[in-house]
Structures are given as C-alpha cells and as structure tokens.
Amino acid sequence: MPKVKSKQFQAPKGMRDILPEEQVYWDKFIKSAQRLAEDYGFQKIETPVLEDAELFVRSTGQTTDIVTKQMYTLRTSSHVRLALRPENTPGVLRAYLQDGLVNLPQPVKLYYYGPMFRHEQPQAGRWRQLYQFGLETIGEKASIMDAQIIQFCFHLFRLLGLTKINMHINSIGCQQCRPAYRRALVDYFRHRKNKLCPDCQRRLKENPLRLLDCKEEKCQPIKAQAPATVDYLCDECHRHFKEVLEYLDEMEMPYFLNNALVRGLDYYTKTVFEFFLEENEKYSAIALGGGGRYDDLVKELGGKPTPAVGMALGVDRIVDVMKLTLKVKPTYNPKVFLVELGEMGRRKSLKLFETLHEAGIVTAESFGRDSIKAQLKNADRLGVKLALILGQQEALDGTVIIRDMQSGVQETVPQEKMVDQVKKRLAKN
Numbered sequence: 001m002p003k004v005k006s007k008q009f010q011a012p013k014g015m016r017d018i019l020p021e022e023q024v025y026w027d028k029f030i031k032s033a034q035r036l037a038e039d040y041g042f043q044k045i046e047t048p049v050l051e052d053a054e055l056f057v058r059s060t061g062q063t064t065d066i067v068t069k070q071m072y073t074l075r076t077s078s079h080v081r082l083a084l085r086p087e088n089t090p091g092v093l094r095a096y097l098q099d100g101l102v103n104l105p106q107p108v109k110l111y112y113y114g115p116m117f118r119h120e121q122p123q124a125g126r127w128r129q130l131y132q133f134g135l136e137t138i139g140e141k142a143s144i145m146d147a148q149i150i151q152f153c154f155h156l157f158r159l160l161g162l163t164k165i166n167m168h169i170n171s172i173g174c175q176q177c178r179p180a181y182r183r184a185l186v187d188y189f190r191h192r193k194n195k196l197c198p199d200c201q202r203r204l205k206e207n208p209l210r211l212l213d214c215k216e217e218k219c220q221p222i223k224a225q226a227p228a229t230v231d232y233l234c235d236e237c238h239r240h241f242k243e244v245l246e247y248l249d250e251m252e253m254p255y256f257l258n259n260a261l262v263r264g265l266d267y268y269t270k271t272v273f274e275f276f277l278e279e280n281e282k283y284s285a286i287a288l289g290g291g292g293r294y295d296d297l298v299k300e301l302g303g304k305p306t307p308a309v310g311m312a313l314g315v316d317r318i319v320d321v322m323k324l325t326l327k328v329k330p331t332y333n334p335k336v337f338l339v340e341l342g343e344m345g346r347r348k349s350l351k352l353f354e355t356l357h358e359a360g361i362v363t364a365e366s367f368g369r370d371s372i373k374a375q376l377k378n379a380d381r382l383g384v385k386l387a388l389i390l391g392q393q394e395a396l397d398g399t400v401i402i403r404d405m406q407s408g409v410q411e412t413v414p415q416e417k418m419v420d421q422v423k424k425r426l427a428k429n
C-alpha cells in the first residue's frame with residue numbers, strides 16, 4: 001500500500017470547539033436562562049437546524065445581509081433548497097402555524113436554545129456557528145409583553161453577575177406610519193448620495209431603513225442628522241412606545257433612546273432593542289442580544305394577523321463576558337475516591353462504583369492506574385474526604401477499607417455496610 005501522509009484536520013473557518021474547561025460557564029448560562037424562562041411562563045421548543053431556505057427569505061428579509069450574504073444553503077437530491085438557520089424566530093413561527101399552537105390559549109410563550117449559522121467574516125465575538133437563547137411571546141399586542149421580555153433579559157443578566165448593561169431602544173413604527181418615514185429617509189439620503197459608502201448607495205434603492213445600520217466611518221455624520229422614526233410614528237405606535245418606556249421607568253430599568261437602531265432583520269414593527277456591555281472595548285460595540293416586536297410576521301408566513309414580540313441573546317458573547325467577571329465553581333465535586341488494587345479488586349470495582357452512585361455518593365476513580373500511590377495522589381488532588389480501597393484480600397472477603405484522607409485512619413468494613421458507613425462519615429465532617 002502506498003503511504004499517504006496523514007492529514008491534520010481543522011474545524012471549519014469561523015467555527016470552534018467548546019472545551020470542558022469552558023463548559024462550566026455555558027452550563028451556568030443555560031441552566032439560569034432555562035429556569036428563569038420557565039418561571040416567567042415560557043415553554044421550551046426545539047425546531048430543526050435546517051429549514052426551507054425560502055422561510056428566511058420571506059421573513060428575515062430578502063435584502064438583509066443575513067439572507068443575501070450570510071446564509072449557508074444546500075440542495076437536497078430532490079432539489080429542495082434548505083438553509084442552516086441563521087436565526088430562529090422564523091422556525092418557531094413556522095412551528096406555531098404547522099403544529100397547531102395557534103389553537104392554544106394565547107399568548108403562546110416559547111423559549112429556545114441552540115446553534116445558528118452565519119457565514120460572516122470571522123472576528124472577535126462573531127462565530128459562524130453561534131448559539132442563541134431566545135424568547136417569543138406570540139398572540140398578544142399589549143405593550144406589557146414587550147416590557148416583560150426586556151425585564152427577563154435584565155433579570156437574567158443580574159443572575160449571571162452582569163450589572164453594567166446598557167439597553168438601546170427605539171420604535172420603528174408599523175405599516176401605517178412607516179411609508180411616510182421611509183419617504184423622509186430616502187429624501188434625506190438622496191440629497192447626500194455622493195457622500196455615502198457603496199453599500200449605502202445600494203441600500204438606498206433596496207432597503208432605506210438599513211442605511212441607519214451602516215458601520216462605515218464616512219456615513220456616520222450623515223446618519224447622525226437623519227430623520228428619526230419616533231417623529232413619524234402614528235398614534236397607535238406612539239402610544240405603544242410611550243407605554244413600553246413607562247413600564248421600564250416603573251421598573252427602574254435604564255435605557256438609551258437610539259434613533260438609529262433598526263436591527264438587521266426586516267420583520268420588526270414598533271419596539272426594537274439591543275443590549276450592550278458598558279465600558280468594555282469589545283462589547284460596547286457588539287450587541288449581546290436584542291429583539292423587538294414583529295406584529296406582521298405570522299400573517300406574512302400565511303397565518304392570521306397575530307401580534308408577537310421576542311428577543312435572542314448571543315450566548316457565545318455572554319459567556320465571554322461572564323468569564324471576565326464571574327467565578328463559576330465546577331459542578332463535578334466528588335466526596336469519595338475509589339482505589340482498586342490487584343486483579344480481583346479491579347474486577348469488583350465497577351460494581352462498587354455503581355452502588356455508591358445509586359446511593360447518591362459522587363465517587364471519583366482513576367481506574368487503570370496500577371499503583372496505590374498514584375491513585376491516592378489523585379484522591380488528594382481532588383480533595384475528597386474519604387478513599388475506599390478495594391484490594392485483592394478485600395475483594396475476596398467482601399469488605400472494603402475506608403480511609404480518612406485527612407487523618408490517615410483506616411477501617412475495614414463489610415461491603416454491604418459501606419454506603420451507611422460512608423454516609424455517616426461524610427455527615428460528620
């Protein structure tokens with residue numbers, strides 16, 4: 001056989017492994033978020049990672065960067081065009097319509113967690129496989145729902161030890177009032193067209209609201225003077241926005257009115273918001289998450305007119321920030337270490353390990369190590385209170401040695417009394 005040089009495989013560009021040492025932060029986030037979501041009355045939903053690509057074109061938006069530049073698509077052998085989901089609101093609404101959730105008492109309050117995929121230029125805080133945790137409240141138009149979603153976010157940030165959070169908020173109106181705003185915007189930018197970046201010149205034709213999203217240096221001063229949506233809101237949108245802000249004031253939640261905030265998706269109506277980390281070089285510019293109201297989207301996807309509001313948090317970014325500020329204890333915390341010696345001891349050790357586990361005693365081991373010295377060293381490193389030693393003789397006699405790691409005192413006990421004896425000693429300390 002000809003020799004083939006072995007290849008060192010790499011994860012795809014912009015994607016990464018999340019290693020055990022980092023998992024404590026992920027676990028802390030996910031457990032806190034799930035628990036809080038359930039306390040707020042949200043139920044978990046999981047949807048496929050792959051969806052009909054058309055779903056995102058119709059909802060996220062035909063002219064958005066997410067759909068035109070960042071979507072991973074594939075064609076199946078039967079020529080169906082699928083996309084790896086770049087975000088999850090469209091999938092959740094598809095499920096809401098397909099699975100009859102529309103027939104449940106409204107609003108339907110759902111939460112989700114999972115990977116999203118965006119083919120972006122990799123840079124700090126941006127991954128091509130990113131994780132989002134999101135809430136959707138579907139079927140209620142009251143402004144208190146917007147406030148509840150925002151309250152959840154601040155509540156969760158607090159549980160995670162993130163206190164320096166800034167929220168930017170805006171209202172981008174509805175189908176009634178947006179055309180007038182759009183006209184004002186186009187009018188304003190058309191007169192300054194030559195000063196805009198090429199992307200913005202294109203946006204001016206395709207999707208003028210996106211102009212406010214531009215990050216190019218040269219567009220910033222023009223953007224700053226642009227007409228503000230809040231000056232064009234219809235009575236209904238104006239009242240709704242005012243109420244949301246009143247709820248925030250009532251809860252003493254800080255916010256910053258940002259006229260330029262439009263979000264990168266097409267389906268938003270009325271309230272939009274984003275969260276940033278204060279005084280942080282990296283994360284004062286990249287949002288930790290955001291959301292808003294999307295009252296027309298269910299109808300757009302073929303349902304009855306159904307108002308809804310939601311948000312998604314970027315878990316990768318939040319974990320990044322948690323690592324700066326939070327000490328998380330590892331969840332693996334064994335109290336007992338099982339040492340096995342000799343052929344018989346080794347053979348019986350797995351069964352004993354299981355007995356301890358069933359009795360709720362978290363037990364560590366280093367099976368496969370021959371020397372007692374090496375095994376006890378590991379026991380010491382883990383800081384366990386007791387070591388259980390199962391040697392050749394003990395295995396034959398049906399006993400086990402219990403060693404107090406601190407005093408070094410040892411006692412041989414019958415295996416059937418092991419659990420009681422261990423529990424008694426652990427309780428004493």
Ligand SMILES: [Zn+2]
Binds near residue numbers: 176
């Ligand atoms: Zn309106």
Ligand SMILES: [Zn+2]
Binds near residue numbers: 196197198199214215
């Ligand atoms: Zn621009």
